[in-house]
Amino acid sequence: MKGMIVMDQRSAVYTADDFNTDAHVSPAAALERLKTGNRIYVEALDHVRDLSPARILDLFERGQRPFATVITCADSRVVPEHIFMAGLGEIFVIRVAGNVAGPIETASALYACEHLHTRLLLVLGHTHCGAIKAALEGEAGPMAPITGQISAAIGAETDPYQASVLNAEATARRLREESALHQLETAGALEIRTAIYHTHCGVVDFL
Numbered sequence: 682m683k684g685m686i687v688m689d690q691r692s693a694v695y696t697a698d699d700f701n702t703d704a705h706v707s708p709a710a711a712l713e714r715l716k717t718g719n720r721i722y723v724e725a726l727d728h729v730r731d732l733s734p735a736r737i738l739d740l741f742e743r744g745q746r747p748f749a750t751v752i753t754c755a756d757s758r759v760v761p762e763h764i765f766m767a768g769l770g771e772i773f774v775i776r777v778a779g780n781v782a783g784p785i786e787t788a789s790a791l792y793a794c795e796h797l798h799t800r801l802l803l804v805l806g807h808t809h810c811g812a813i814k815a816a817l818e819g820e821a822g823p824m825a826p827i828t829g830q831i832s833a834a835i836g837a838e839t840d841p842y843q844a845s846v847l848n849a850e851a852t853a854r855r856l857r858e859e860s861a862l863h864q865l866e867t868a869g870a871l872e873i874r875t876a877i878y879h880t881h882c883g884v885v886d887f888l
């Protein structure tokens with residue numbers, strides 16, 4: 682049964698130690714973990730992770746130790762913990778429509794990278810994004826503060842996928858404009874990366 686195979690794969694990939702994540706994992710290790718999680722997610726029939734009272738208590742007592750920070754869209758179909766098969770305390774998630782980065786999002790990212798020591802900061806855009814569609818169609822409406830940023834990022838691009846790539850890259854650039862994040866990256870203590878989630882099939886393209 683397909684589901685059982687997936688479960689077997691998952692238990693082979695994740696060990697008990699994975700629930701005891703150390704935030705200081707290298708950017709490469711964090712990226713590999715996200716890639717592995719997404720490969721499992723694409724085939725998985727369900728997302729079973731440790732949400733037990735013991736895990737909740739452990740995170741409360743010992744604090745959170747997320748291995749990566751992800752900035753992504755608020756779209757209800759784009760859920761990083763599911764997409765990467767992560768559990769409680771594993772990913773520091775910042776969500777805002779259009780995965781843009783203003784002062785609030787940047788400050789949140791800085792908190793995660795400086796104080797929680799996540800060494801991978803992933804900007805995760807996605808296909809069929811309503812905010813990007815609104816920007817492409819010049820429909821600002823209530824999303825004007827967001828679509829304005831997206832329009833500046835995508836310029837004359839008309840292809841929705843390329844627009845999502847350009848928008849994610851622009852968010853990564855804006856994050857690098859925060860000098861503390863830039864310094865962390867220059868010092869090799871942080872990698873800022875971009876990726877696109879395919880809303881129709883669940884696959885993440887790491888750019």
Ligand SMILES: [Zn+2]
Pocket residue numbers: 754755756778779780807809810811812813
């Ligand atoms: Zn979106």
